[in-house]
Amino acid sequence: MEVPSKSSSVPTTFAAALASFLAGMDVLIVNVALPTIAQDLGGDMAVRQWVVDGYTLLFAALLLLAGSLADRFGAKRVFLVGATLFGAASLFCSFAWSMAALVAGRCLLGVASALILPASMSLINEANPDPRRRAWALALWGAGGASASAVGPLLGGLLTPIHWSLVFAINVPFCLAILVAAPRIARSPSRPVRFDWTGQTLALIGLSALVAGIIEVGSIGAVAPATLALLGAGLVALAAFAYVQSKVAAPMMPLGLFRVRGMQVALQIGFIMIFNWYGMVFICTMFLQNELGMGAFAAGLVFVPSAFVTIAGNLAGGRIITAHGSKFSITLGLTIMIAGFLFEFLTPQPIPVWVIAVGLSVVGFGAAITTPAAAGVVLKSVDSAQAGIASAMFNTFRQVGGAIGVAVFGVVATFLPSLDLALRIVFLASALLLVYVLVFELLRWSDR
Known part of the structure; x- marks a missing residue:
């Protein structure tokens, strides 16, 4: 070397x-x-x-x-x-x-x-x-x-x-x-590494079938045979994945980590935050272009302020964690995100473009404070030998949340009469999911 x-x-x-x-x-x-x-x-x-x-x-x-x-x-x-x-x-x-x-x-x-x-x-x-x-x-x-x-x-x-x-x-x-x-x-x-090929195969089949089934709910209907078959196959494969992880000598996702309270908090935060964000961006871009008639460049500009605010939040997040700890940072960040989503939900119809830009910025700032604190909780919740696999689980849950968020919110949009209404439902659902995580964090976890 x-x-x-x-x-x-x-x-x-x-x-x-x-x-x-x-x-x-x-x-x-x-x-x-x-x-x-x-x-x-x-x-x-x-x-x-x-x-x-x-x-x-x-x-x-x-x-x-x-x-x-x-x-x-x-x-x-x-x-x-x-x-x-x-x-x-x-x-x-x-x-x-x-x-x-x-x-x-x-x-x-x-x-x-x-x-x-x-x-x-x-x-x-x-x-x-x-x-x-x-x-x-x-x-x-x-x-x-x-x-x-x-x-x-x-x-x-x-x-x-x-x-x-x-x-x-x-x-x-x-x-x-x-x-x-x-x-x-x-x-x-x-270095020699043992691969959990059975677990990897079951995870890939389970996630793919589940996401496909959710998407097909909006395409061919919730009770269509193909939809039910995909959803059933996904759930069975994921259940088999969990069983295999409990039996193999070198699991790709050790189930014991799910019993650690800090990991429970961090995984839920990672999943729900990206579930909300990817799903919201997907519906927002369609709303801006298909319903408001904006061009692609103008629609892209709507997201730029939130991105720069997010970078500023990343810089501030580290200082807040150092000064007040992970629990305070997560509580603050989740509260800010909830406020941003509710601000957008409560705006009179139709939703103005400036409200979307401001709301996205508020949500992005809260997410930037929350994410590094949640990542820190992952590392503090496990011993050093499990830090790598715990971090990988955290990132995996984030990306799975994003895939399912696009699928679920896309289905919601197909059943509603307008993208404006779909976007409002997305904002409300996102706020409620974050309220759940906030309550769980406040009542069931303490930063040590």
């Missing part, structure tokens, strides 16, 4: 931060382009949901396996394979000739993101043995993901009027930049 040095630390941190940016941006950049894509390639609400969920679902389902692959074959090797696949899948999406081809390409992008994200964090740890350098590098890595929420919708709005294919092609130069930096990234160690 090569000895990490400052000469390898800088390009490694650059490549890792760029990967974090790509993984985050690709969730959001496509939302603004969806109405235009549908005009060219066709497709109903269900197909549009799959364009988003094809990415988030594979991303979520393979994160734990990808982390194990990085340990087994070396983080650098897995990272570069993921970056190459990300570029190739992006090109495939940009030349998609049908919605089916586009969904397939988005699934490949989800696989690539699962490969690069955990590997990128491992590379930072390897290349920055000094704690101060590591903290700086991790801050840049986190900023890469945070800035994606600003750049994603903005780039989508800029590129879609030229041609929607550019929202995927724009990924290629970033992937090439990562590969150019590859020779200066130190070689990663590898």
Whole structure:
């Protein structure tokens, strides 16, 4: 193994931060382009949901396996394979000739993101043995993901009027930049790792079937045989997954961690926050373009203020945690998010654009305070030997929440007479879900 040095630390941190940016941006950049894509390639609400969920679902389902692959074959090797696949899948999406081809390409992008994200964090740890350098590098890595929420919708709005294919092609130069930096990234160690292939297969089948079943509720009906079959298969596979995890020697998701009160709080926060956010962004972009008649660029601009406020919240979040602790930070952040959602819900019809922009900013600020505190709770709730798997579980729950959020809120929109009403239901449901988490946190968990 090569000895990490400052000469390898800088390009490694650059490549890792760029990967974090790509993984985050690709969730959001496509939302603004969806109405235009549908005009060219066709497709109903269900197909549009799959364009988003094809990415988030594979991303979520393979994160734990990808982390194990990085340990087994070396983080650098897995990272570069993921970056190459990300570029190739992006090109495939940009030349998609049908919605089916586009969904397939988005699934490949989800696989690539699962490969690069955990590997990128491992590379930072390897290349920055000094704690101060590591903290700086991790801050840049986190900023890469945070800035994606600003750049994603903005780039989508800029590129879609030229041609929607550019929202995927724009990924290629970033992937090439990562590969150019590859020779200066130190070689990663590898070690024997036992893979839980049965658990991984059941998790992938269960999550895919469950999300597909939810989407088909809005497409063909809740009692259609295909819908019931998908939902049933998903639930059975997930139940089998839980059983297998309780029996295998090296489970990919140790069930004992669910009994830890801090993990219970953090996993619920991670799931519900991203469930709300991804679902809301999906419905918001359709509302802004389909109901208000805004162009793609103007719709993208609506999300920009919230992104910059979120970055400011990330900077403030660390200080609040240091000064007042995780429980205070989580309570404050959840309260701010609830206030933001209720502000948007209570606005007279129709919802003005400025209300959406302000509400998103308030919610984003609260989320920026809550997320690092919840991540810190994960690490404090388990011993150091389980820190990696606990963090992977937290990120997996977040991405699963996003996939299910898009599916559920998309179904809600299909049964309501207007997107304005659908958006209000989304705001109210999001607020109520966060109230539940807040009450659970206040009554059943204490920060020690």
